[in-house]
Amino acid sequence: MAADSRFVLNAEGLYYKQLNEQIRAAVRSGHKAIELCNVRGQRYIGNSLDGEDIDIVIHGVPGQDMAAFMRGPHLTVYGNAQDGVGNTMDAGEIVIHGMVGDVLGYAMRGGRIFVKGDAGYRCGIHMKAYMEKFPVLVIGGKAGDFLGEYMAGGAIILLGMFSDKPAEVPITGRSLGTGMHGGVIYVRGEVPAHQLGAGLAAKELDADERAFLEVQIRDYAAALGLDAEAILDAPFLRVKPYTHRPYGNMYVGTN
Amino acid sequence: MKAPARFWDFNKDISGCGVFGVLHKKRGPIGGDMPIKAMCTMHDRGNGQGGGFAAYGIYPEFKDCYAFHMLCETQEGLDNAEAVIKTFFDIKESQPIPTRRTLAIKNPPIVWRFFLTPKADRPKWKDATEADYIVSVVMHINKDVKDAFVLSSGKDMGAFKGVGFPEDIADFFRLDEYKGYIWTGHNRFPTNSQAWWGGAHPFTLLDWAIVHNGEISSYGINRRYLAQHDYLCTLHTDTEVVAYLLDMLTRKHKLSLRMASYIFAPPFWDEIDRMPLAQQEAFRALRMVYGPAMLNGPFAILVTNNTTMMGLNDRVKLRPLLVAEKDDMVFMSSEESSIREVQRDLDRIWAPKAGEPVIAEVEA
Numbered sequence: 001m002a003a004d005s006r007f008v009l010n011a012e013g014l015y016y017k018q019l020n021e022q023i024r025a026a027v028r029s030g031h032k033a034i035e036l037c038n039v040r041g042q043r044y045i046g047n048s049l050d051g052e053d054i055d056i057v058i059h060g061v062p063g064q065d066m067a068a069f070m071r072g073p074h075l076t077v078y079g080n081a082q083d084g085v086g087n088t089m090d091a092g093e094i095v096i097h098g099m100v101g102d103v104l105g106y107a108m109r110g111g112r113i114f115v116k117g118d119a120g121y122r123c124g125i126h127m128k129a130y131m132e133k134f135p136v137l138v139i140g141g142k143a144g145d146f147l148g149e150y151m152a153g154g155a156i157i158l159l160g161m162f163s164d165k166p167a168e169v170p171i172t173g174r175s176l177g178t179g180m181h182g183g184v185i186y187v188r189g190e191v192p193a194h195q196l197g198a199g200l201a202a203k204e205l206d207a208d209e210r211a212f213l214e215v216q217i218r219d220y221a222a223a224l225g226l227d228a229e230a231i232l233d234a235p236f237l238r239v240k241p242y243t244h245r246p247y248g249n250m251y252v253g254t255n
Numbered sequence: 256m257k258a259p260a261r262f263w264d265f266n267k268d269i270s271g272c273g274v275f276g277v278l279h280k281k282r283g284p285i286g287g288d289m290p291i292k293a294m295c296t297m298h299d300r301g302n303g304q305g306g307g308f309a310a311y312g313i314y315p316e317f318k319d320c321y322a323f324h325m326l327c328e329t330q331e332g333l334d335n336a337e338a339v340i341k342t343f344f345d346i347k348e349s350q351p352i353p354t355r356r357t358l359a360i361k362n363p364p365i366v367w368r369f370f371l372t373p374k375a376d377r378p379k380w381k382d383a384t385e386a387d388y389i390v391s392v393v394m395h396i397n398k399d400v401k402d403a404f405v406l407s408s409g410k411d412m413g414a415f416k417g418v419g420f421p422e423d424i425a426d427f428f429r430l431d432e433y434k435g436y437i438w439t440g441h442n443r444f445p446t447n448s449q450a451w452w453g454g455a456h457p458f459t460l461l462d463w464a465i466v467h468n469g470e471i472s473s474y475g476i477n478r479r480y481l482a483q484h485d486y487l488c489t490l491h492t493d494t495e496v497v498a499y500l501l502d503m504l505t506r507k508h509k510l511s512l513r514m515a516s517y518i519f520a521p522p523f524w525d526e527i528d529r530m531p532l533a534q535q536e537a538f539r540a541l542r543m544v545y546g547p548a549m550l551n552g553p554f555a556i557l558v559t560n561n562t563t564m565m566g567l568n569d570r571v572k573l574r575p576l577l578v579a580e581k582d583d584m585v586f587m588s589s590e591e592s593s594i595r596e597v598q599r600d601l602d603r604i605w606a607p608k609a610g611e612p613v614i615a616e617v618e619a
């Protein structure tokens with residue numbers, strides 16, 4: 001859909017409640033393509049919004065908890081996003097052309113989030129998957145500590161490529177995947193052993209994993225206008241628990 | 256917990272404190288409207304139970320005097336505080352802090368300011384350095400004079416704070432009429448201590464001012480440690496300890512601000528084990544000597560004095576903090592949106608690493 005046919009909302013000076021009311025009113029009256037301008041800190045944009053055909057473009061810096069509980073819509077942010085993007089998101093896709101704050105994709109249970117730049121601390125914690133639901137988080141820059149903490153399902157892909165951080169800063173932070181018992185974290189490059197949470201192993205990808213990664217990277221690169229082959233032209237490692245149920249015997253012995 | 260009736264329509268305060276700071280490296284004048292606007296963007300990080308600002312460079316006509324900002328619950332408190340101040344200082348100027356009657360601020364206390372120079376012939380603490388003398392008087396007033404508190408005591412700076420949203424406190428104190436080269440602002444969501452005028456941020460001592468988002472879980476240990484060094488906590492809010500610890504570590508123990516920050520948020524032991532040997536020894540020594548000065552719990556703090564602004568997170572980054580630069584200005588804030596509100600285009604913006612201080616200084 002051409003950009004000039006979008007329904008435009010100017011967020012300048014709008015309180016977050018008014019902005020979200022206007023977005024919802026627009027959706028109710030049948031607008032599928034919406035553009036938000038001058039967004040600065042308005043919280044809860046796209047929260048619980050339902051519908052795969054809704055497409056929202058955001059210019060500026062959306063506030064906390066963007067797209068929490070969102071089910072279906074496609075959001076594109078031209079700018080940086082703050083903390084709590086995609087909190088418990090159910091379905092849909094978020095493309096962020098800048099960096100993001102902390103707790104990205106918290107308890108995410110479906111859909112995809114593509115971030116071009118760096119991500120903050122505690123991203124992808126408590127991510128989960130069930131049946132056809134399989135959340136995917138792709139971070140083009142570097143991530144802070146506790147990436148994928150308590151992760152139970154889905155995939156996190158960390159590239160470390162489009163980062164504003166100094167070269168000597170490691171791609172992942174400390175306590176990577178602490179308490180992780182499901183899902184997988186793909187890292188482009190090295191994972192220092194001391195950053196790995198307990199019970200996890202960083203290994204080379206098998207053919208299925210490589211095929212999955214390539215699909216995700218091609219979509220990611222297409223969404224952000226990047227060169228997929230350049231991204232894929234490097235070794236990846238995948239971080240997973242050693243065993244199927246690493247905490248199975250933690251509280252009650254089963255064998 | 257039972258779900259509230261009409262749970263789908265349940266309005267809950269979802270907050271955390273908000274901090275904002277700006278420093279002009281060439282001491283250029285920044286109007287109060289900038290920090291006020293930035294704090295407005297983060298309105299919902301607080302709940303109206305505390306707001307405040309620290310401003311540097313606001314009293315050029317009295318820049319050699321100690322500016323005492325007083326908060327007094329009663330006229331008697333102010334009179335008694337004045338009597339104490341007269342014993343220890345020569346008063347160059349004594350005036351009410353200008354305020355505006357606003358609907359949002361109900362029953363404000365008396366706010367007053369004195370511009371002071373220490374008496375040539377001191378009645379007490381004769382051998383103390385001038386800074387120690389000031390600190391002693393501040394501690395004395397806060398502890399012994401009923402209903403009177405010194406909110407700030409530095410030169411060419413002041414703290415303005417109270418119970419309300421920061422924009423309301425700024426309106427009350429007419430902060431739009433001031434110009435300074437460093438400002439910090441705070442929006443409070445009190446979690447485990449009372450909301451009262453003295454307990455709002457910033458917390459100050461001499462020209463130090465601290466604004467803080469988070470909780471100092473180590474408050475008890477820090478407070479007892481400070482008491483052994485003659486710093487008394489009187490303001491019933493955890494953040495108070497940071498101001499006094501900084502004064503002790505940097506002024507009395509002559510540690511750099513960076514070293515102080517490594518005491519507040521030390522590297523983990525396993526990180527120390529991976530350092531080069533000389534560094535290991537230094538960090539072990541810091542942790543052993545200054546263990547009781549470590550700040551435990553989540554925090555993002557902005558620390559300022561007459562020449563410096565430092566941003567620091569706890570070592571696992573349980574609170575957000577962004578730093579940005581534009582020409583001669585350095586911004587630090589809980590949210591990028593508040594910086595963009597007052598400065599649309601930035602040369603650089605980044606989220607510092609947990610426990611790693613970011614220090615901005617004015618040039619000479």
